[in-house]
Amino acid sequence: MSTAQFFFGYFAVMLTGLSVLVVTRKDPIHSVLWMLVLFVHIAGLYLFLNAEFLAAVQIIVYAGAILVLFLFVIMLLNLRNEERVKKFQTQWPLGAGAGALLAIFLCLIVGKVIVLAPLGRYSEDAVNGDGNLMAIGKILYTEYLFPFEVASLVLLVAIIGAVVLAKRRLE
């Protein structure tokens, strides 16, 4: 077993285990905190895959912003008394069955209907020349400029929408 495979094994086991922890904790705060650990591991996996920029974004945006947002909401709703009741729905066996079947199906389908595209020009060495950030920046601001601008619009709409939805009614 090579070092790479060893590290992958570590990440795989941790990610799977953490995922299970995230969806099974009773207290949503615990879920969110396990999610934090999960995100750090995903960031590590990204580093492993030569996606340094995304690793940073994963930590900053997901762990730094989105999870904090979750924590705030949980705090705002003050859900102490919600915790004591049962945590799974009545349909949970069906849900678990569907999930398990989905996992099996998805594993079966690997390599079956995937048609790999020809290799692109951003090989590891090519990217490492300028650095991952430079490579992504160049492509993002040229080829993907329009979607990039649209993304900014999406965020703007999200800001306005969140404010409008969450504010108290002015009466």
Next chain:
Amino acid sequence: MIYTLIPLLPLLAFIINILFGRDYIRDKAHLIAVPAVAGSFLLSLVAFAGVLKGEVINVNVYSWIVSGDFNVSIGFLIDQLTAIMLMVVTSISTLIFIYSIGYMHGDKGYYRFFAYLSLFVFSMLILVMANNFLLLYFGWEAVGLCSYFLIGYWYEKKSAANAGKKAFIVNRFGDFGFGLGVILIFLTFGSLDYMTVFSGADSVLGQTINLFGYEVDTITLICLLLFCGAVGKSAQMPLHVWLPDAMEGPTPVSALIHAATMVTAGVFMVARSNPLFSLSATAMNTVAVVGGVTAIFAATIALVQKDIKRVIAYSTVSQLGYMFLALGVGAYSAGIFHLYTHAYFKALLFLGSGSVIHALHHAKHDDEQNMEKMGGLKKYMPVTYWVFIIATLSITGIPGLAGFFSKDEILWRAYLGGDLGKFLWFLGVAAAVLTAFYSWRLIYLTFHGSYRGDPEQEHHIHESPKVITVPLIILAVGAVAAGWVGIPPVILEHADRIGEFLAPVLGHPHGHGTHLEEWLVIAVSVAVAVIGWLVAMFMYIKKTDLPEKIASLFKPIYNLLFNKYWIDELYDKIFVQPVLKASDRIVLAFFDAKIIEGVVNGIPALIGGFSKKLRNVQTGFLSNYGLAMAIGALCIIGVFIFMR
């Protein structure tokens, strides 16, 4: 490309006015529309200057439809022909927009008017700038739509709403043919791009297509189908019936759409497709004959009409006939030349009549268009009177004015066109007499003599405001000078600038005659113009009771003309009534009552019962829906895994 802005500016004005017009802009709509169309005009000037320098632009701006072999772009072709059309459309639009500020002042749909007018200008510019047949078709239909909007602009008036519908439906007949023509072009050439089609035209020469068991020449069929569209749009026989009714719209609309620009789209389209038409003698002759016959036919109707705008409308139909006559004898540049001069003097006539109607409207608080209720307006409206005189001199072909040069060019080219040409020339000359007569009749009835309306109102009549008269004066200058770019060589060497300018697109007309013949043709045209004038003067100034007498003497003919050959009634009997009856008996009585009602009542009962049971599936719980979704996804993936 900067020239993309030429159509986009009016489109922008339309969008702004239609979105914000009712609540915010209201009576300031012109502040948006006029600068937009003026901007288009300035850009068109730049484009025109570019083309003068010999720079022809053909670009694809946007890939519109890509579907297998079918590939259409939104693209613009600015060549000599388009440049001329751009100048005509944008310059006249600008003037008419300005005129409308005064004419439509205080109307409650003011913003709507400018919005539709801007949309029209956009569509027209797309039509003339298109570089493929589909985009042309788009513009073609869009101008028709705007025409419908604007004819029925005063939709509360039933006649206006009906006229709008009539225009739209009659145009459907023509456009059906046009659409088929476009499809056939694609089938034949595998492309709709002008350049591809025109350069491939020679290679399909002689190819035939089986139509209902007959072998028909493909090119001829394409040309005739395209010409169907032109007949509808340009109000030629037998689809001319909509244009006179279209005068129900506001006068600026009549001037812009139903005189200067939209109705000439047919002429433009035939001229644009000249590489196709030139290959089919049958199609050419059809065009020429339809044009010639329409020219004289419409002119005879115009002789006796009483509505001032209808006279001008029939005159438009007649002049359009001239243009097709020119196209049909192969003198494309003469047709376009006449289109261009006609735009100025006909817009001037319409706007002048609008000025008259406007003045009488203020005096009587009612739209008066009947010339028998006018008269003697000369002393109240001097500016309108003089521009009317100029326009009339121009349209009747008095030497030196715009109409003379273009009309003479057409008649001369017709004269050179063999036996058929000679006959058409004769029709043209006859129509010219009639044109002169009814044009002067209009002036004498409206401006000379004494006021025949209510004397009470007479002192309320006054000249229209500056915003109306200034465009009139500018157009009058155009009606005089527009023809000076096309002086025939026999009068002045190397002065036929427009013919030379258009030659790269439209080619040189064939046929040569002696100078003597050409002078004779000119002399005949001038002579008939003067004869018509003198007769009109005699009948309406000297012996004012003469028209009555003649009318009663030739009662049947008078009635025939006055009722427009009963063509409207004929169409009503043949097409409208049977359709209405059939829809009453078959559709209403049988289809509606039995089938539709039965189905309509039966299906709800079925669905109602079933949905009562099905409703239980909708639990309202998010997780149930999620589960359903997951199972659906599983099924799809399962298909991929196990079925392949």
Next chain:
Amino acid sequence: MVPLNWYIILSAIMFSIGVVGFLARRNLIIMFISIELMLNSVNISLVAYSHYLQSLRGQILVFFIITVAAAEAAIGLAIIIAFYKNNPTIKVDEINLLKG
């Protein structure tokens, strides 16, 4: 060298765990977290493809997914707050407004 398929299978398993979380839990917020989990598992597969196909397209896509996820979280949580104000519960089996 780690084969590409390992990553894909890891991603698939994480995705399925997210699905189970979404379908089985009662707590609306945890369902939301499950959705984030699913998005992240997809991101892993995209980054893996990006690496193995030597194309940056996958990473760009992940970048946009993160953007949209941020927007989605903000809106979704705002909806939860708005909902909670009218109807103080976040147990999904007590919410059945989604029926006609």
